[in-house]
Amino acid sequence: MTIKAYVYDAYGTLFDVHSVTKKAELLFEAHGKAISEEWRKKQVEYFMLHQLTGRYIPFSEITRNALLYTLKKLSLQCNEDALDSLMEAYLELKVYEEVHNTLHKIQKNDVKQVIFSNGTYKMLEPLVKKRELTDVLDLLSIEDVKQYKPAPGAYQYAQEKLCVNRDEILFLSSNFWDITGAATFGFKTAWINRGSLPLDVLGVKPHYIFSSLNDLLNEKELHS
Amino acid sequence: MTIKAYVYDAYGTLFDVHSVTKKAELLFEAHGKAISEEWRKKQVEYFMLHQLTGRYIPFSEITRNALLYTLKKLSLQCNEDALDSLMEAYLELKVYEEVHNTLHKIQKNDVKQVIFSNGTYKMLEPLVKKRELTDVLDLLSIEDVKQYKPAPGAYQYAQEKLCVNRDEILFLSSNFWDITGAATFGFKTAWINRGSLPLDVLGVKPHYIFSSLNDLLNEKELHS
Numbered sequence: 001m002t003i004k005a006y007v008y009d010a011y012g013t014l015f016d017v018h019s020v021t022k023k024a025e026l027l028f029e030a031h032g033k034a035i036s037e038e039w040r041k042k043q044v045e046y047f048m049l050h051q052l053t054g055r056y057i058p059f060s061e062i063t064r065n066a067l068l069y070t071l072k073k074l075s076l077q078c079n080e081d082a083l084d085s086l087m088e089a090y091l092e093l094k095v096y097e098e099v100h101n102t103l104h105k106i107q108k109n110d111v112k113q114v115i116f117s118n119g120t121y122k123m124l125e126p127l128v129k130k131r132e133l134t135d136v137l138d139l140l141s142i143e144d145v146k147q148y149k150p151a152p153g154a155y156q157y158a159q160e161k162l163c164v165n166r167d168e169i170l171f172l173s174s175n176f177w178d179i180t181g182a183a184t185f186g187f188k189t190a191w192i193n194r195g196s197l198p199l200d201v202l203g204v205k206p207h208y209i210f211s212s213l214n215d216l217l218n219e220k221e222l223h224s
Numbered sequence: 225m226t227i228k229a230y231v232y233d234a235y236g237t238l239f240d241v242h243s244v245t246k247k248a249e250l251l252f253e254a255h256g257k258a259i260s261e262e263w264r265k266k267q268v269e270y271f272m273l274h275q276l277t278g279r280y281i282p283f284s285e286i287t288r289n290a291l292l293y294t295l296k297k298l299s300l301q302c303n304e305d306a307l308d309s310l311m312e313a314y315l316e317l318k319v320y321e322e323v324h325n326t327l328h329k330i331q332k333n334d335v336k337q338v339i340f341s342n343g344t345y346k347m348l349e350p351l352v353k354k355r356e357l358t359d360v361l362d363l364l365s366i367e368d369v370k371q372y373k374p375a376p377g378a379y380q381y382a383q384e385k386l387c388v389n390r391d392e393i394l395f396l397s398s399n400f401w402d403i404t405g406a407a408t409f410g411f412k413t414a415w416i417n418r419g420s421l422p423l424d425v426l427g428v429k430p431h432y433i434f435s436s437l438n439d440l441l442n443e444k445e446l447h448s
Contacts, residue, residue, distance in 0.1 A: 048276065052374050066425070177273055180273055180277055184279060200293055201270075201292050
């Protein structure tokens with residue numbers, strides 16, 4: 001299999017969105033986990049709804065709106081300071097432990113490596129810098145085309161920017177909705193099944209199912 | 225306000241999707257509630273993903289696929305009989321207690337009353353018949369146009385079939401994603417907030433927020 005570009009989703013795949021739990025817990029004792037879970041759930045729901053109804057707003061606004069809803073739903077006192085503080089936590093998400101090593105090893109194969117995310121550049125740049133991945137990863141955001149993944153227009157934009165054929169792209173994501181969109185568009189896909197979840201019944205089968213990015217290095221077919 | 229057509233969502237608005245809990249509990253002791261909740265969650269996620277990725281399959285298949293995933297996720301033994309039995313429960317959902325009275329009273333105003341649903345006719349017809357609503361409600365399904373709500377094409381189809389202006393339609397739904405789509409398209413909207421949830425932060429404000437359909441009868445503006 002000839003792969004010319006490794007394209008990674010950011011949130012949930014390289015970066016742990018639930019690392020905001022710590023700050024959420026400091027601000028709202030005993031609610032950290034609930035905040036983190038509802039926040040992510042609503043964030044995903046919100047960008048899908050904006051895409052479905054054809055009203056684009058940037059991912060930063062969506063993320064803030066999802067947080068606002070979350071605090072209201074959990075009946076927590078919500079002020080600008082708390083919102084700002086949690087939004088800042090999104091610029092400092094932890095990177096999954098195997099990411100650094102895996103991406104550096106893959107880079108030796110002389111392939112392109114790119115983040116392709118629903119996040120804005122202003123959200124992604126500080127994250128990639130802080131987690132010392134700037135030398136192995138380029139950045140691409142749907143912000144340029146205002147089409148949220150998993151809509152086909154998003155993946156099409158990535159393909160055009162990468163200038164390779166659809167099936168020469170390996171798209172890696174922990175989010176099955178993202179795998180669904182990428183596979184439907186014609187990318188090769190690897191589902192990083194960090195949560196040991198069953199395969200969704202959506203008529204889509206990923207080319208690979210990995211439990212973490214470590215497995216990527218062991219896949220002989222990819223490195224022959 | 226001149227309203228010429230009252231358009232109701234079906235699942236969650238007129239019919240209680242969680243009335244499947246009883247049968248689920250009989251089949252899988254101690255898991256009834258978890259099955260019902262995960263099933264509905266996945267059903268909504270799945271039709272949105274099929275819409276977003278442009279691959280239509282009927283709502284009956286989506287509902288079955290969502291159930292299949294649910295049983296796998298909950299590590300429950302899943303066989304065809306159990307699937308069939310729970311799918312049948314979807315044809316016998318309970319109607320919310322105020323529906324019958326409200327719809328009959330509104331009918332006296334000589335307006336159109338229609339269900340407009342993502343469900344297929346084969347799923348909706350037995351339900352409307354069993355709950356004795358055939359004399360007050362017409363049926364309209366997105367099946368005709370293969371565009372799932374909340375995509376604009378779905379609401380556009382409903383408007384064309386009803387032959388009234390967008391703002392002469394009052395669209396009623398308990399599902400905020402549905403209100404978002406209908407309001408964006410230009411319908412008047414009433415959110416039946418059965419779960420006492422906060423308003424979603426999606427840049428959409430419903431014209432009315434009711435706790436049940438009972439409130440519809442008390443809204444003087446609608447009946448002047």
